[in-house]
Amino acid sequence: MTKKLVLIACVIMASYLISATVSHATDGPVKKATFGQKVKNFVQKLFSYPANVIQGSVGVVANTASRGTEVVTKEVKVVSQVVTGDVDKTKEMIVEPLTGTAETVVKAVEDTSKVPVEATKE
Numbered sequence: 001m002t003k004k005l006v007l008i009a010c011v012i013m014a015s016y017l018i019s020a021t022v023s024h025a026t027d028g029p030v031k032k033a034t035f036g037q038k039v040k041n042f043v044q045k046l047f048s049y050p051a052n053v054i055q056g057s058v059g060v061v062a063n064t065a066s067r068g069t070e071v072v073t074k075e076v077k078v079v080s081q082v083v084t085g086d087v088d089k090t091k092e093m094i095v096e097p098l099t100g101t102a103e104t105v106v107k108a109v110e111d112t113s114k115v116p117v118e119a120t121k122e
Contacts, residue, residue, distance in 0.1 A: 052119035052120075053119045055119075057115055059111075060108060060111040063108075063111060064104060064107070064108040064111075067100075067104040067107060067108075071096075071097060074096055074097075075096060079093055
């Protein structure tokens with residue numbers, strides 16, 4: 001799998017360099033700095049994308065863990081209230097963890113779907 005990804009990246013880079021070289025040859029010597037900058041930007045984006053994806057994924061995991069902790073904390077408080085005699089909180093004891101968990105999952109899925117798009121931004 002890794003060999004395939006490296007091969008694909010090399011093919012993409014080679015095709016980019018070939019097209020940029022052909023474009024540069026038709027533009028003349030005035031565009032040398034621009035060509036070098038394009039290659040530099042391409043390589044930087046090529047290697048920074050995986051790091052940005054990892055950074056975004058870690059952020060999603062941290063946010064999900066935080067939200068999960070909040071759900072558990074609320075449930076513990078409600079259970080303690082029911083145990084000490086506040087029977088009106090019994091409905092919350094059942095509904096709150098389901099709602100909180102569902103909201104946490106939805107938020108995690110939304111954030112995960114945004115990671116690849118955010119990783120392309122500088």
